[in-house]
Structures are given as structure tokens and as C-alpha cells.
Amino acid sequence: MSLIATLLFCVYLTFLKQTLQLSCSSEPNCRCYFYRGMLIADCNSLNLTHSPRFYLNIRWILLYNNRLTEIPTDMPQEIVKLDISDNNIRNPKKVVLSRYRHLQWLNIGYNCLWAGHREWPSRFFENLKKLDTLLMNDKCFEIPDSRLKEMKYSNGSFYGLSSLRHIEMNGLGGHNFVDAFEKNNSVEVLVLSIQSGRCFLKSIENDTFYVFKQLKKLTLLNCEIKYIEKGAFRHLYNLVYLDVSENRDLTLSVLPNITYDLQYTKIHTFTANSLHCKNGLSLILRISHIEYLRNTLLRELSLGDNRIGIIEHRLTEYLPKSLTYINIKNNPLIYGEYIFEGDFLSNLERLDSDRTNKETFHELGCNYNSNSCNKEKEITVEETEYKESPPFNFYQLPPKLKSLSIANQKIFLPLIDNAYGFRSKNSLKHLHVQGNLIYDIQYFSGLWRLEYVDLSNNFCFNITKQSFRNMSNLLFLNLSRNLLGKELKRQSAEHVFDHLHGLKVLDLSYNWINLLYKDVFVSMSNIEHLNLSNNEIGSVTFDLSAALKLRSIDLSSNKIVMLDSKAMDFLDALREKQLSIQMSNNPLQCTCQSLKFLKWMKASLNKHFVGRDDYTCTFTDGKKIELAPLRPDNYFFRASMYVIYNNYSHNNHYFTGHNHSYIICNNV
Known part of the structure; x- marks a missing residue:
């Protein structure tokens, strides 16, 4: 070890010793450590009913998830960060909080702050001039919804917070933000969400957020909003992020009001997932819903889970060319002309239109208990069941699109030769279908x-040598859970993967494969990971000797009883790295015929059998054992006997003795 390395190691040991001995409070279970030059006292989740005494040099205190009933009164007055969330604090005292004038970050959420209140006290935080972030979202379920809808923030509730930029709070029925905040406030991030507290806003009107002139990010997630007035966001000139998701009484009919306002902002991200009735009729996304967005510099648009069935023809012309990401996940989309209009989205890089939820495609009818639910029948059940694409079409992808997901959409491609293609001017690298x-x-x-x-x-059952002819740059290919077993054992399978010279990962699991043609992988010299698990493979007949970069092969959950000499030679080829082989859950046999294979598996130096000692093998009488006791260097092996069975048994092929059992194999 060099002198410099020795000195560095000594410095590290000194620092480690000091860290391990570091103390910062009267509670021995608190952890103390430095982070970005600040000494932190971490006392979370200790079931504390009272705050411990902290050393004066502490600047960051974590007391969340305890049983405190009030804000601690004797913490160091110089602290800059405090987390006392998820306790049982009720009726917090303004005079106590005023002691900590240097606070920059405060989390008092997930308590029961509103117990006994209908209004939040006026000027409660006025002495916290340096506070930058305030998290006071409350989830006190003792307060019934009917009462919460009547509660409000009093005039001047947040006066004095001259440095406040980020606040997460409850959305209350009496939302009087204009009176609660000073006109010259510095708030840039406002989160009103059921995920960060209970939220009941009912409606968003022109003056609801008028006081937030500096607002950049606004989240209104699942706040039971029933209406958003046109003009509600128009004055938020600095707005770059807006999320109005999971307010299902709004429906898509609210989009014209919102998008009209957004053209007067600096909006970059607009998220409006789950606005439509959850079990309502499928709808058409119309130009009128989004036409004003073309006057913005929007980069990300999300309209997932809105039961959109069809996108109106030429709608993409009204989307801003600045868009780089579109999310229309979990919508029952069907075939439409919009598929051929991708060239209008000249900067789009990622499009997600897959279905990840478990809902069926059947329409369950509109929720008529919601007054704002659109009852117009636009798309029938029959139209949404399957989406069949017509033959001989070339799809125009957005030229910069790199990732496309259309998974779980029940798209049906019939058996027509050379029917599909994409115009060559595209950048697609990731395709999820x-x-x-x-x-x-x-x-x-x-x-x-x-x-x-x-x-x-x-449900794919047919691939040919032409299937991947145009995919020479492919690195990852997942063909699992199809029906390719019959096709891949034919002689024609020899050339199926000929064009995939650079492929590194191939997944053929769950394909009902019982036999693979011997040369099916001969052209895949760069393959690193091959998954053949959960098939019906009985023997390894395919040649892997050319796959010198192979790092792992998964043969688990097949019907392999042993590997013959040729298969072992294929796997024994000298490779760049040790080969990892998974063969669990195969019916391996403990017989004289399999002895060479068992010995090879146990003694192998250039291969690693994953979980080998947990493999089981079966004797001719049906009894199973684990392979852990296998010892290829055991002296009995030299006498043509092998230790592989630990339970008492006796037949022609093996006997027991000295706590072990032995197979007798002559001329091995």
C-alpha cells in the first residue's frame, strides 16, 4: 500500500470513529450525522412522547412518526430545518413556533392541526421570515368532510412569510387565498392535493389564485373540483406546471377553459389525467379541447385515463411543435386517421398510449349522478372491443420520436405479408407493443x-427470417408469452435471427417450446442473456458454441432430465466471462446415465449454476433429494460410487451406509 493510500485510510478511520461516537441529544437512539455541513439529529420513528434535549450546534431535526402532542419548546433556536410531521400535534402554539426564527424548511403535516378550529389563526407564521418551504397538509380524519368543506384560512393566515416559495396545504371549501396571503408574496410552488392532505375546492374561479403572481407550479390533484372558470389561470403569467388530475366531475369539457388560459402563461407541463367519469362512455378528443395549446411552448402533455376512444382528424396540427412527451395511457383508443398524422409533432420524443390498468374494454355506462358527466353516446361497445389495422399502410412517426408504447391496446394485426411499415425518416429506438x-x-x-x-x-405463432430484417441495431428483444414453439423447431428457424448480429438480450420464455432447431442461435455472436425458462424443453440440442459473450442462460422450469455430452460442450466453450446457468425446477435424474452431467455441473469452474444446491434430482423409484450433498472429490467416487442420496433406501442401484446413500455405477 502506498504512503498516500495509507494516509487516506487513516483519515477515513478517524472520521469513521468520530461519526460512530457522535452524539447530539439526550436520546441515545437518535442518529447523528453530518450532511452538507449541517449536524442532523434523526429521531424519527422512536415512539417518543416528548422531544429529547438537543445540543446547541444541531441545525436539522427529524422527529417525524412519533407521538408528540405539541411543538417542542426547547429545541436549539438556530435550527434551519424541522420535521415534526406524522405525530399527534393539536392546536399548535404560535408563540412556540416563533422561537425558531431561522427556520428555512418546516414540515408540520400529517398531525391534527385543525382540531378545534374552523379557521386557521391569523399571522400564525409571521416571525418565520426566512422560511422557504412549508408543508402543512393535514389528514385528521376526526374532522368530518362536511365540516372540512366549511373551514377556511383566515385573513392574514400566511402574512409575514416574505421568503416562502413552496407550500403544500389543505384545499378547503372556503378557499380564500386572496385574503390569506399577502399581495406581494413569493410563492412559486402551491400543492393542494389529497395525496398531501385532504382537499375540497368545489370550483376554481377567476380570483381563486389571483394573489399568486409568482406562481410557477400548481397542483390541484383529486380535490373534488366540479368546475373551473375560464380565466382562472390566465393571470398566472409565470406558470410552467399545472396538474388538475383526478377531478372526475370536470370531464374533458373543462379543457377549453383551461387551455385558453394557458396560452397566456409560460406553461411547459400540463397534466389532466382522470378527468372523465371512471365508468363513463368513451369520447372523442376534439380539436376544440386543445386548440389554444398551439399558442404555447408546452413540452409535456398528459391526458391519461380519460376514456378517450378516438382523436379527431387533424388534431395534431393544433398541438404545439415544442411537445417532447405525450401521455395518453389507459384510454381505449381505436383505429383512426390520426395514426398517420405524426409528422406534425416534429419534436416529439416519447409517446405513451399503453393500457396498464385492469379495466375491460366494455362500456359500463355513464355515472348519471354526476351533473357534469357527458351523457352523449359517441363510441359504442362494438367499436372499442378490437382495433384492426387496415393493410398496406405506412405510418408516419414523429421524426424525433425515440420511445413508443402501445401496449395492451388489443391491436390486431392479421396475417398479411409485408403489410406494415414506417416511413424511414424516424428516430424510434424503444418500441413497446x-x-x-x-x-x-x-x-x-x-x-x-x-x-x-x-x-x-x-399470441404470436409465426416469425420468419424476414421478421427482423430491418432491425440490425436491436439490442433487446422480448418475445416471451407467445406461441413460437412450433415455429422455432423447424429447419427454417435457422435464419430467424440472422439479422440480429448485435442482439444482447433475448427472452423466449413461456413459448411452449419443446425443441429448438440446432442452429437457431448460430448467428447471435453478441448475445449476453438468453431466457428459455418456462417452456417444455427436454434436451439442449441448440448450438451455443459461437455465443462467446453469453453471460447467462435461463433454462429453469423446463423438462430437462440431464444434458448430454454435446450440450455440455456447447456450454463449455471458452467465454469472456463466467457463464451463469439457471436450471431450477427441472426433473433432473439421479441415475448412472446422468452421473457425468451431475459431476460436470458440480465441478464446473467456468460456469455458475444459480441456486445449484437447491436443485433436486429424482431416483428411479421416484424419490427426490437436493443436490447439496454432491461431492465430486469424495473417495467413494474413485471407487465408482457417488454420494447423492441422504435418506434410507435400498434397491438394485444404490444402498445406504455411514449416514449416506450411494449409487453403484460400473465403468464410470
């Missing part, structure tokens, strides 16, 4: 940049 009905993987032109493809769970 799992969970559809692609029975036949044909030749798709224009996808030469692809690096990642997921075609799993498509």
Missing part, C-alpha cells in the same frame, strides 16, 4: 434504429 394481438411478426420496414422491442404476450 406487448399485450396486443399480433399473431404474425412480419417484416416492418423503416425501423432500422430500434434498440429495444417488447413483443411479448401477443
Whole structure:
């Protein structure tokens, strides 16, 4: 070890010793450590009913998830960060909080701050001039919803917070933010969300947020909003982020009001997921819903889970060219002309239109208890069940699109040769089409940049040497949970993967494979991970000797009883790194015929069998044992006997003795 290395090691040991011996409070279970030059006292989740005494040099105190009933009175007055959330603090005292004038970050949420109050006290935080972040979202379920809807912030509730930039709070029925905050406040981030506290806002009107001139990020998540007035966001000139998701009484009909206002802001991200009735009729996303967005510099648009069935023709022309991401997940989209209009989104890099929820495609009817629910029938059940694409079409992808997800949409591609393609002017690298009905993987032109493809769970039973002809840059291919077993054992399978010279990961699990053609992988010289698990493979007949970069192969949950000499030679090829083999849950046999394989598996130096000692093998009489006791260097092996069975048994092939059992194999 060099002198410099020795000195550095000594410094590290000194620092470690000081850290381990560090003390910061009267509570021995509190952890004390430095972070960014501040000494932190971490006393969270200790079931404390009273705050411990802290050393005066502490600047950050964590007391969340305890049983405190009041704000501690004797903490160091110089603290800058305090977290006393998730306790049982009721009726917090203004005079106590005023002691900590240097606070910059305060979390007093998840207590029961509103117990006994209908209004938040006026000027409660006025002495905290340096406070930058305030988290006071409360979830006191002792207060009934009917009462919470009547509560409000009193005039001047947040006066004095001249440095406040970020606040998370309850949205109350009597939302009088204009009176509660000073006109020259510095708030840039406002979060009103059921995830950060209970929220009941009913409606958003022109003057609701008028006082927040500096506001940049506004979250109104699941606040039971029933109406948003046109002009409600128009005065928020600095707004870059708006989330109005999970207010299902709004429906898509609120979008014109919101998008009209956004053209007067600096909006970059607009999220409006789950606005439509959860079990309502599928709708058409119309130009009138979003037309004003073309006057913005919007980068991210999210309209997921809104039961959108069709996108109106030419709608993409009204979206801003600045868009880089669109999310329309969990919508029952069906085939429409909008599929061919991607060239208008010239800067789009990612499009997510997959379905990740468990809902069926059947329409359950509109929730007529909601006054704002659109009762107009626009798309029928029959139209949304399957989406069949017409033949001989070339799809125009946005030229900069790198990631496309259309998973679980029940898209049906029929068996038509050379029917589909993408115009060559595209940048697509990631394609997720799992969970559809692609029975036949044909030749798709224009996808030469692809690096990642997921075609799993498509009921696919046919692939040919043309299927991946245009995907020479592919690195990851998932074909799991299909029906390719019959196709891959034919001689024609020899060339199926010929064009995938750079492929590193191939997943063929759950494909009903019982036999693979011997040369099916011969062209895959760069393959690193091969998954053949959960099939019906009885023997390894395929050649892997050319796969010198192979790092792992998963053969688990098949029907392999042993590997023959040729298969062992395939796996014994000298590789760049140790090969990891998974063979669990196979019916391995403990017989004289499998002895060579068992010995090879146990003694192998350039291979690692994952969980090998937990593998089991079966004797001819049906009894099973774990392979852990296998010892290829045992002296009995030299006498043509092998230790592999630990329970008492006796037949022609093995006997017990000295707490072990032995198979007798002659001329081994």
C-alpha cells in the first residue's frame, strides 16, 4: 500500500470513529450525522412522547412518526430545518413556533392541526421570515368532510412569510387565498392535493389564485373540483406546471377553459389525467379541447385515463411543435386517421398510449349522478372491443420520436405479408407493443434504429427470417408469452435471427417450446442473456458454441432430465466471462446415465449454476433429494460410487451406509 493510500485510510478511520461516537441529544437512539455541513439529529420513528434535549450546534431535526402532542419548546433556536410531521400535534402554539426564527424548511403535516378550529389563526407564521418551504397538509380524519368543506384560512393566515416559495396545504371549501396571503408574496410552488392532505375546492374561479403572481407550479390533484372558470389561470403569467388530475366531475369539457388560459402563461407541463367519469362512455378528443395549446411552448402533455376512444382528424396540427412527451395511457383508443398524422409533432420524443390498468374494454355506462358527466353516446361497445389495422399502410412517426408504447391496446394485426411499415425518416429506438394481438411478426420496414422491442404476450405463432430484417441495431428483444414453439423447431428457424448480429438480450420464455432447431442461435455472436425458462424443453440440442459473450442462460422450469455430452460442450466453450446457468425446477435424474452431467455441473469452474444446491434430482423409484450433498472429490467416487442420496433406501442401484446413500455405477 502506498504512503498516500495509507494516509487516506487513516483519515477515513478517524472520521469513521468520530461519526460512530457522535452524539447530539439526550436520546441515545437518535442518529447523528453530518450532511452538507449541517449536524442532523434523526429521531424519527422512536415512539417518543416528548422531544429529547438537543445540543446547541444541531441545525436539522427529524422527529417525524412519533407521538408528540405539541411543538417542542426547547429545541436549539438556530435550527434551519424541522420535521415534526406524522405525530399527534393539536392546536399548535404560535408563540412556540416563533422561537425558531431561522427556520428555512418546516414540515408540520400529517398531525391534527385543525382540531378545534374552523379557521386557521391569523399571522400564525409571521416571525418565520426566512422560511422557504412549508408543508402543512393535514389528514385528521376526526374532522368530518362536511365540516372540512366549511373551514377556511383566515385573513392574514400566511402574512409575514416574505421568503416562502413552496407550500403544500389543505384545499378547503372556503378557499380564500386572496385574503390569506399577502399581495406581494413569493410563492412559486402551491400543492393542494389529497395525496398531501385532504382537499375540497368545489370550483376554481377567476380570483381563486389571483394573489399568486409568482406562481410557477400548481397542483390541484383529486380535490373534488366540479368546475373551473375560464380565466382562472390566465393571470398566472409565470406558470410552467399545472396538474388538475383526478377531478372526475370536470370531464374533458373543462379543457377549453383551461387551455385558453394557458396560452397566456409560460406553461411547459400540463397534466389532466382522470378527468372523465371512471365508468363513463368513451369520447372523442376534439380539436376544440386543445386548440389554444398551439399558442404555447408546452413540452409535456398528459391526458391519461380519460376514456378517450378516438382523436379527431387533424388534431395534431393544433398541438404545439415544442411537445417532447405525450401521455395518453389507459384510454381505449381505436383505429383512426390520426395514426398517420405524426409528422406534425416534429419534436416529439416519447409517446405513451399503453393500457396498464385492469379495466375491460366494455362500456359500463355513464355515472348519471354526476351533473357534469357527458351523457352523449359517441363510441359504442362494438367499436372499442378490437382495433384492426387496415393493410398496406405506412405510418408516419414523429421524426424525433425515440420511445413508443402501445401496449395492451388489443391491436390486431392479421396475417398479411409485408403489410406494415414506417416511413424511414424516424428516430424510434424503444418500441413497446406487448399485450396486443399480433399473431404474425412480419417484416416492418423503416425501423432500422430500434434498440429495444417488447413483443411479448401477443399470441404470436409465426416469425420468419424476414421478421427482423430491418432491425440490425436491436439490442433487446422480448418475445416471451407467445406461441413460437412450433415455429422455432423447424429447419427454417435457422435464419430467424440472422439479422440480429448485435442482439444482447433475448427472452423466449413461456413459448411452449419443446425443441429448438440446432442452429437457431448460430448467428447471435453478441448475445449476453438468453431466457428459455418456462417452456417444455427436454434436451439442449441448440448450438451455443459461437455465443462467446453469453453471460447467462435461463433454462429453469423446463423438462430437462440431464444434458448430454454435446450440450455440455456447447456450454463449455471458452467465454469472456463466467457463464451463469439457471436450471431450477427441472426433473433432473439421479441415475448412472446422468452421473457425468451431475459431476460436470458440480465441478464446473467456468460456469455458475444459480441456486445449484437447491436443485433436486429424482431416483428411479421416484424419490427426490437436493443436490447439496454432491461431492465430486469424495473417495467413494474413485471407487465408482457417488454420494447423492441422504435418506434410507435400498434397491438394485444404490444402498445406504455411514449416514449416506450411494449409487453403484460400473465403468464410470
